[in-house]
Amino acid sequence: MSKAYVNDERHPDLPPPASTVGAVGWMREHLFSSPANILMTVVSIGLLAYVVPPMVSWLFTSAVWSGGADACRANPDAACWTFVGARFDQFVYGFYEKTERWRVDIMLILLFAGIAALVYEKTPGRKWIGMFMLIGYPILSWIMLLGGDWGTPNISLYNVIVVLLPIVGIALLSYDRLPSARTIGIVLTAFYLLAIALLLGLTAAGKTELWIGSTVIYSLVRLDTIIITLIPFLGLFALTKSGEMERRGTIGIAMLVVFAILVLGFFFDLPAPSSLDMTLVDRVVVVSMVEVPTKQWGGFMLTLVIALTGIVASLPLGVLLALGRRSNMPAIRVLCVVFIEFWRGVPLITVLFMASVMLPLFLPPGVSFDQLLRALIGVALFSAAYMAEVVRGGLQAIPKGQYEGADSLGLTYWQKMRLIILPQALKIVIPGIVNTFIGLFKDTTLVLIIGLFDLLGAVQASIADPNWNAKSVAYTGYVFTAFVFWVCCYGMSQYSRYLERKLHTGHKR
Amino acid sequence: MANANPNGAQITDEIAVQINGMHKWYGEFHVLKDINLTVNRGERIVICGPSGSGKSTMIRCINRLEEHQQGQIIVNGTELTSDLKQIDAVRREVGMCFQHFNLFPHLTIMENCTLAPIWVRKVPKKEAEETAMKYLERVKIPEQAHKYPGQLSGGQQQRVAIARSLCMNPEIMLFDEPTSALDPEMISEVLDVMIDLAQEGMTMLCVTHEMGFARKVANRVIFMDGGQIIEQNEPEEFFNNPQSERTQLFLSQILNH
Ligand SMILES: Nc1ncnc2c1ncn2[C@@H]1O[C@H](COP(=O)(O)OP(=O)(O)O)[C@@H](O)[C@H]1O
Ligand SMILES: [Mg+2]
Numbered sequence: 162m163s164k165a166y167v168n169d170e171r172h173p174d175l176p177p178p179a180s181t182v183g184a185v186g187w188m189r190e191h192l193f194s195s196p197a198n199i200l201m202t203v204v205s206i207g208l209l210a211y212v213v214p215p216m217v218s219w220l221f222t223s224a225v226w227s228g229g230a231d232a233c234r235a236n237p238d239a240a241c242w243t244f245v246g247a248r249f250d251q252f253v254y255g256f257y258e259k260t261e262r263w264r265v266d267i268m269l270i271l272l273f274a275g276i277a278a279l280v281y282e283k284t285p286g287r288k289w290i291g292m293f294m295l296i297g298y299p300i301l302s303w304i305m306l307l308g309g310d311w312g313t314p315n316i317s318l319y320n321v322i323v324v325l326l327p328i329v330g331i332a333l334l335s336y337d338r339l340p341s342a343r344t345i346g347i348v349l350t351a352f353y354l355l356a357i358a359l360l361l362g363l364t365a366a367g368k369t370e371l372w373i374g375s376t377v378i379y380s381l382v383r384l385d386t387i388i389i390t391l392i393p394f395l396g397l398f399a400l401t402k403s404g405e406m407e408r409r410g411t412i413g414i415a416m417l418v419v420f421a422i423l424v425l426g427f428f429f430d431l432p433a434p435s436s437l438d439m440t441l442v443d444r445v446v447v448v449s450m451v452e453v454p455t456k457q458w459g460g461f462m463l464t465l466v467i468a469l470t471g472i473v474a475s476l477p478l479g480v481l482l483a484l485g486r487r488s489n490m491p492a493i494r495v496l497c498v499v500f501i502e503f504w505r506g507v508p509l510i511t512v513l514f515m516a517s518v519m520l521p522l523f524l525p526p527g528v529s530f531d532q533l534l535r536a537l538i539g540v541a542l543f544s545a546a547y548m549a550e551v552v553r554g555g556l557q558a559i560p561k562g563q564y565e566g567a568d569s570l571g572l573t574y575w576q577k578m579r580l581i582i583l584p585q586a587l588k589i590v591i592p593g594i595v596n597t598f599i600g601l602f603k604d605t606t607l608v609l610i611i612g613l614f615d616l617l618g619a620v621q622a623s624i625a626d627p628n629w630n631a632k633s634v635a636y637t638g639y640v641f642t643a644f645v646f647w648v649c650c651y652g653m654s655q656y657s658r659y660l661e662r663k664l665h666t667g668h669k670r
Numbered sequence: 671m672a673n674a675n676p677n678g679a680q681i682t683d684e685i686a687v688q689i690n691g692m693h694k695w696y697g698e699f700h701v702l703k704d705i706n707l708t709v710n711r712g713e714r715i716v717i718c719g720p721s722g723s724g725k726s727t728m729i730r731c732i733n734r735l736e737e738h739q740q741g742q743i744i745v746n747g748t749e750l751t752s753d754l755k756q757i758d759a760v761r762r763e764v765g766m767c768f769q770h771f772n773l774f775p776h777l778t779i780m781e782n783c784t785l786a787p788i789w790v791r792k793v794p795k796k797e798a799e800e801t802a803m804k805y806l807e808r809v810k811i812p813e814q815a816h817k818y819p820g821q822l823s824g825g826q827q828q829r830v831a832i833a834r835s836l837c838m839n840p841e842i843m844l845f846d847e848p849t850s851a852l853d854p855e856m857i858s859e860v861l862d863v864m865i866d867l868a869q870e871g872m873t874m875l876c877v878t879h880e881m882g883f884a885r886k887v888a889n890r891v892i893f894m895d896g897g898q899i900i901e902q903n904e905p906e907e908f909f910n911n912p913q914s915e916r917t918q919l920f921l922s923q924i925l926n927h
Contacts, residue, residue: 565735566772570786570838571761580785585776666776666818 220640225633233631241633245641248623252641255459255614261451264305265462271298272465280656295473302466306458308450455533459614461645466533467540467605467615472598474541479548480587484578486553497549504546509604512539517611536608544601551593555586588664595657599650617642683747686711686842686873687732692741694727701727703897705741711841714874716884716905719894720920725877728894729844732875733764746841762790765835766844769851771827773819779806779830780815783837791838798837805833809863825856829863836867843867845876879924885909893917 192202224240225232233241245252254262275294278284458466485497504512516539517532524530559582567577587594606617614622620638623629687709694702701724709715717725730736731743734750734757743750745760774782783802787793793801806812809829811822819827828848835843845864849857861883868874868887878884884891884905891908893901893916901908901917912918 562768562770562772563774565768566774568735569733569761569764569766569768569772570834571758571790572786573758576789580789581774585774588776664776666820 230629230631230634233629233633237632239633240640241631241637244623244629244631244634244637247629248620251460251623252616252619253461255463255619256457257459257462258451258453258457261308261453264308264450264453268302268305269462269465271301272469299470299473305450306462306466307453307455309452455531458533460619461616463533463608463613464602464605464615467537467608467613468602470537471540471544471601471605475544475548475597475601476594478541478545479552480583482545482549483552483556486549487556501546501549504543505550507543509540509543509607510610512543513607513611515539532611533613536611536613540601540605540608544597547597547600548594551590551597552586554593555588555590556582558589559586588661591657591661591664595653599653602650602653603646616645684711685709685744686713686746687875688742688744689732690742690744692731692738692743694731694736694738694740701897702731702738705899707892707899709842709873709875711873712871713889714868714872714887715876715890715892716888717875717877717892717894718879718881718884718920718924719900723894724897725894726846727897729766729846729875729877732842732844733761733766735766758790762838763841764844765838765840765842767828767831767835767846767848769847771819771824771831771851773827773831773834775819778816778818779811779822782819782830783834786834786838802833802837805836806830808836808866809833810859823856824852825859828852828856828860832860832863832867842873842875845874845878847877847879849878849880881909881925893920895920 191198193199219239221240223236223238225236225243228243229247230244233244250262254265257265275290275298278290279287279294284290482497482501485493486501488494488497513536516535520535563581563585564577567581572580605615608615609618609621620642624635624638685708687707689705689707692702692705693700705728717729719725727736731738731750732745737752738750746763748756748760750756750760773779774785777785780799780802783805784795784798787798787801788795803812803815806815809832811826811829811833814822814826814830819830822830832843832848848864849860852860857880861880864874864876864883865887874887876883876888888905890902891905892899893908893912893914895916901912901914903913908917909921912921
């Protein structure tokens with residue numbers, strides 16, 4: 162009987178056979194591995210040979226790179242890049258006031274610098290830059306792009322007390338590890354109550370104003386003012402009362418947001434806060450610039466404004482909606498479902514039409530708000546509904562054990578969602594999220610129908626110019642537009658793939 | 671040991687878990703029937719029984735991963751009701767290890783261990799990391815601290831899960847079949863950690879079929895079937911002299927195969 166074969170020495174590691182590595186190996190494997198594959202390769206090469214040379218010729222070699230419209234008329238079968246050059250400013254800014262375009266430039270530079278800083282991992286303070294880009298930048302853009310006077314309509318001591326005291330109190334209370342938070346809270350509450358009582362007393366006594374020298378300390382407290390200021394007080398009181406103060410961080414943040422809105426109200430001169438007509442200083446103007454109404458905004462800048470607003474607003478809104486849709490509380494669940502299904506069931510064009518044409522019909526006469534703002538809100542809510550469904554998909558993919566693991570450690574609902582569930586769920590749906598972003602970015606072109614001129618609108622308007630009535634002008638304009646959109650969308654898609662790879666801690670069992 | 675009792679104890683400090691006349695249904699299905707159980711502080715209890723008998727459901731009721739519909743569960747002097755504050759208070763003091771570990775795959779081992787202390791107990795990060803390291807050393811995997819759960823073997827993951835629970839400094843530990851998802855050669859490394867824990871006096875409720883473990887550390891073995899506690903006894907008595915027929919059948923099935 163023959164001995165069974167055994168390898169009693171360790172076999173050395175040999176290099177792989179040459180045919181599977183290197184350029185030749187690669188070609189053999191990928192291009193010529195079977196007759197069908199060989200056929201496909203040959204057909205593809207033929208197709209490329211047929212398409213590429215005329216394309217290169219149209220786009221580059223015979224294209225018109227200099228001269229005016231006449232040069233393009235003389236050479237109708239090639240791209241007319243000189244048209245793009247001549248109208249480039251309009252493509253970027255639309256009809257934005259010429260002398261004020263530096264403001265757009267600053268915001269664009271800030272935007273690209275911000276994005277670059279966020280994409281590059283080693284930037285110090287990325288978290289803060291991110292916060293600025295998400296919260297500060299949109300506000301700053303609105304101020305810078307719109308211009309006009311920005312300041313508080315009026316400041317009184319009362320305003321200062323009403324606004325600052327609770328903010329300081331809430332900030333202090335929200336800081337979890339502050340030792341005597343309770344005492345501070347009680348003292349602040351007492352002060353606050355005293356201030357309100359004083360003001361109410363004065364009102365009751367019929368004194369509508371109180372002057373010290375030439376400074377108004379107080380003038381006319383209106384009921385709505387009191388109601389508004391009661392909110393922070395109640396919050397503050399609740400914080401101080403709750404013995405363990407477990408949720409005070411959350412409540413504190415919520416209260417700060419409410420107050421940020423109120424303070425912004427002072428700045429933006431919204432109807433409610435401006436009814437706080439108590440004057441310490443007549444009007445403090447912080448910034449004063451030429452006002453450029455949103456009607457004049459246009460071009461790539463408008464595309465960015467709409468797309469970025471949609472992107473920045475839709476993700477948090479979408480996450481909240483998705484969480485709401487899976488909530489245990491029926492009222493919240495129903496609300497979210499109705500909201501999501503409403504927006505998902507309506508085409509964006511309809512939304513935009515409704516926002517621009519029908520909304521004014523429902524508003525009381527005299528109340529109007531900006532056409533662009535209406536479109537922005539429409540776009541944001543529309544994409545939030547889509548985002549909500551994408552995020553919900555991610556939430557559903559998280560195994561029940563993750564929820565239980567978090568629960569068993571005593572994490573609260575919001576901690577569990579923020580620290581455990583959402584990071585994993587959002588990671589899973591990055592492709593879907595970016596897909597929604599890309600869709601949104603391209604859908605911005607629809608604002609054309611409500612009379613806003615985004616990049617595509619600006620290009621179309623330029624094409625219609627009789628001075629440039631050459632055959633190649635329209636083609637060139639559209640190719641250019643397509644290219645700009647493609648660069649932006651491809652950039653997003655590549656970044657999402659990079660993120661996916663980076664966040665892969667994988668080896669899931 | 672002085673144990674703070676926020677809402678006026680009806681029971682003494684010596685009792686860790688008390689379950690009185692507890693029932694639970696899943697829809698129409700009556701899973702747990704009249705469960706009565708008292709676990710003293712420092713006691714180690716092993717729960718066994720056939721699959722589907724309600725063992726998991728019962729111990730998951732103790733930290734309210736499942737809700738009971740009738741009866742009373744008092745953990746550490748706090749009664750479990752729908753009050754979220756009470757539930758959170760109980761969960762802070764009760765650690766749990768699951769059959770499938772339930773580690774957080776997007777966080778490193780260290781982050782898994784420090785997350786709850788930092789967010790729930792508000793321990794400073796540095797201190798939380800020191801504590802985590804201490805427990806990772808105790809479960810003998812300090813060198814894995816910066817890896818992700820997916821890079822560890824099953825046994826290592828379960829030990830991390832135990833360390834993660836211990837970092838919260840719990841009074842009571844619940845184990846739901848901690849070794850049944852593991853390859854045979856990894857079972858003992860997890861059991862060793864559990865035995866270690868038992869010898870330090872941790873109050874433990876373990877659902878397990880590791881009878882060696884039960885004999886070695888348990889004060890009491892509980893046998894469940896059909897959603898009821900059929901029998902409970904000291905390990906020696908339980909194994910050598912089972913009273914009910916169902917217990918005898920069950921023991922014969924798992925011991926002689
Ligand atoms: N979420 C659920 N919904 C409905 N029935 C369930 C659910 N979880 C468990 N059950 C049922 O309850 C019974 C007890 O389950 P379980 O406690 O997991 O048993 P054990 O852990 O003892 O194997 C089983 O019959 C199971 O099918
Ligand atoms: Mg089970």
